[in-house]
Amino acid sequence: MRQFYYFLITLLVPGLSIAAGMLPETSIVLLYEEAGDTAILLENTDKQPLLLYSKIKNLPEDGSEEPLVMLTPSVVRVEAGVKQQVRFALRLKEPSQVQRLKRVIFEGIPLRQQDDRNIVDISVRQNLPLLIHPRGLPKNSEPWKLLKWSLSKGQLSVENDSPYVVRMAEVVNLQPQGTAVQLERSYVLPGQTLSFPVTDAVADAVRLYPATMYGYSVDSYDAPLTAKAS
CATH class of the missing domain: 2.60.40.10 (Immunoglobulins)
Incomplete structure (x- = not known):
């Protein structure tokens, strides 16, 4: 192309x-x-x-x-x-x-x-x-597993309280419906908490599409939601 x-x-x-x-x-x-x-x-x-x-x-x-x-x-x-x-x-x-x-x-x-x-x-x-x-920080090939996801009052939130930069695709899918949620960027910095509006009232997990440190895509990962919308 x-x-x-x-x-x-x-x-x-x-x-x-x-x-x-x-x-x-x-x-x-x-x-x-x-x-x-x-x-x-x-x-x-x-x-x-x-x-x-x-x-x-x-x-x-x-x-x-x-x-x-x-x-x-x-x-x-x-x-x-x-x-x-x-x-x-x-x-x-x-x-x-x-x-x-x-x-x-x-x-x-x-x-x-x-x-x-x-x-x-x-x-x-x-x-x-x-x-x-940083000096002394162990290498982590799967830092996306450290993200904390929550869903409440029509907002999907992701918190990165780890010391690692997490790279992933700019779209995630709520499970089990598969509803797509557009993220603001393709990375989450250490200490950041990001929130995005969603239309689904109920979801059990969020499916993300991680990338390695070099930007190569890997298998999707289903992260549990620590809170569910009522």
């Missing part, structure tokens, strides 16, 4: 060049507090040099603008077919007790010669999660 989409755009816009962009080696940047730093490789899959712009973006619901992580280089020229390393260094003032989630943006800006003015370039942006794992 993506190849067809690119082909269609090329037909509609003469002289359009679709940039392949900077391809990261993994779907997430993991930064362990014990290590203090980490790195990721990105490959320029385009046929021309690109300027790689990299920046870290805080989540609005995180409630902190503190620069926990510094990256280098923030801007660098990358030749066609060449891999570029971007390093991340932790800048915690105090040890963290919970996982922290941020986003890292990688954008490859095409470089064109002055005589290529009739060619339109499109930059390709990669938006990856950046997960900071």
